[in-house]
Amino acid sequence: MAPSRLVPRIVVDASEATTLWNAFAGELLAGAAQTAHWFSCWQSSANSDCLVAALLMDGAPVLLLPLEVERRGSLRIACYVGGPHANCNFPALLPTLSITQDDLNGLFQALHRARPDIDIVTLSRQLPELAGAANPLMQLQHRTNPNISLAIRLDGSFETVLNRHNSKRKMKKHRHVVRRYDDAGGFKIVTAASAAESRNMLDDYFAWKSDRLARAGITNTYEPKGVKEFFHHLFADETNAASPRFQLRALEVKGKYRAVLGKSHAKGMTFIDFVGIADDELVSTSPGEFLFYKDIEESCGADLAIYSFGIGDEPYKRSWSEIETPTYDNDISLTAKGRLFSLYLGARGSVVRRIKQNEKVWAMVKTARAKLRGQS
Known part of the structure; x- marks a missing residue:
């Protein structure tokens, strides 16, 4: 087998990571939570244990995977920087360059060598594509996340959007x-x-x-x-x-x-x-719905193709949306403990997905949660 033309590199320094983002030789495509600004703000404010798993070609980056490391009991878990606040995730990459499954396997092997304490990498709530480019991580084993993303086509005309x-x-x-x-x-x-x-x-x-x-x-x-x-x-x-x-x-x-x-912006999308x-x-x-109405109206006059409500299925989102996009999770186990935790995540995700797909059961769960844990 010929050696990969892409070389993995693990970066922990924030300024060096920013330099990598700035060094993309072509047009950068990334989810909003996979940008240099998000990474540096989170690392300096919320969790200093952050790193970037990068694939380089001739010293220039073609893929950046920004991760933070969290400890849960005896486990160390790497996930997208921002944790539950990172949604509609998509790795920073050059969409014109092909990244293979072998390239990705080599990247996670390099991560394990650099950080043998990390048991598992969990990449959740990922878009399968962004601006027409496929997410290369979908080549790895993945599962459907319980949450979907709802969106509108703007078509340049608010009247057209309203009429739909x-x-x-x-x-x-x-x-x-x-x-x-x-x-x-x-x-x-x-x-x-x-x-x-x-x-x-x-x-x-x-x-x-x-x-x-x-x-x-x-x-x-x-x-x-x-x-x-x-x-x-x-x-x-x-x-x-x-x-x-x-x-x-x-x-x-x-x-x-x-x-x-x-709000956040990615290529042609908000x-x-x-x-x-x-x-x-x-x-x-309903001041939130009123604000959405005005924001969608203004967005129709901008150079945008898609207005996304992000992660989550709510009636006010359904009242506008015609695009329903599933999101996906990857679990890349790096140790035996990580493999056991991956089995738990898969089973838990399957149960949560079935609950959320049943409107009556999901409503009962939310009501019970408010009664048992909520404050009057």
């Missing part, structure tokens, strides 16, 4: 809510244009989200040390960028934020990473 999705009902509701906001003192849609605006939007979002998760009995993934700081850095640093990859937008009514959404709403006197107007 119950336009009369949406426009009637929109006019009604506009009247409510006008009566309340007027509204505007605000895009964070400074670090101060970014911090204020995020602080409100974190407070709203904490309250809602507590009432639903769901673990708050923003509470671990450094996570909120990470998001503050991530979005504040982008407010001065000519073409920001990460962006915050808010619905403001009578001088107060009533809904906040966080992704909604999170949304939160204030539980106040205007909550009955």
Whole structure:
């Protein structure tokens, strides 16, 4: 067998990793959470034990896999940097260059040599393709994630988008809510244009989200040390960028934020990473849905083909979307302990997927969770 033309390399230094991202010889394609800015912000704020598993050709990168290492009991697990906050994942790569299964196997063998303490690499919530390019990791054994991604084709016209999705009902509701906001003192849609605006939007979002998760009995993934700081850095640093990859937008009514959404951008696509709403006197107007309406309308005038609601299946997403994309997980075991944990992950994923596919059972699970773990 001829030797691979791609050489693996494991990088732990943040500045060296950034240099690799900047050294792509052609057009870079990557998920938003697989970019240099996301990597450096997370490594400096939330988890210093991060690395990049890279494939190089003639010293230039063709694939970058940014990973963080977490400890769970006696296990050390490598996953996409950002953990549960990294969604619609897609490795940074040159889409014009072929990467084989042997190349990938060599990359994980190199990772095991460099970090023999890592038991397993778990790569979750991955897109099978991005901007027409296939995810090379799908060549490895993989399973379907319980969560899907829902999206809209923008087609350059908001009227066209509306006509595909119950336009009369949406426009009637929109006019009604506009009247409510006008009566309340007027509204505007605000895009964070400074670090101060970014911090204020995020602080409100974190407070709203904490309250809602507590009432639903769901673990708050923003509470671990450094996570909120990470998001503050991530979005504040982008407010001065000519073409920001990460962006915050808010619905403001009578001088107060009533809904906040966080967005990220990849080639020809925009992704909604999170949304939160204030539980106040205007909550009955569905401020989050109103903000989506205005954001989709504006996105139709941008150079975008796809508007993705990201991971998760919710009625408000279904009311807009016509594209349903499954996401996938890879488990690459590096030790015997990792192989045992991989079996557990596969079995757990199968159970969760069956539960979420049954609307009645999933509704019962959410209700029981709120009663048992939630706060009144």
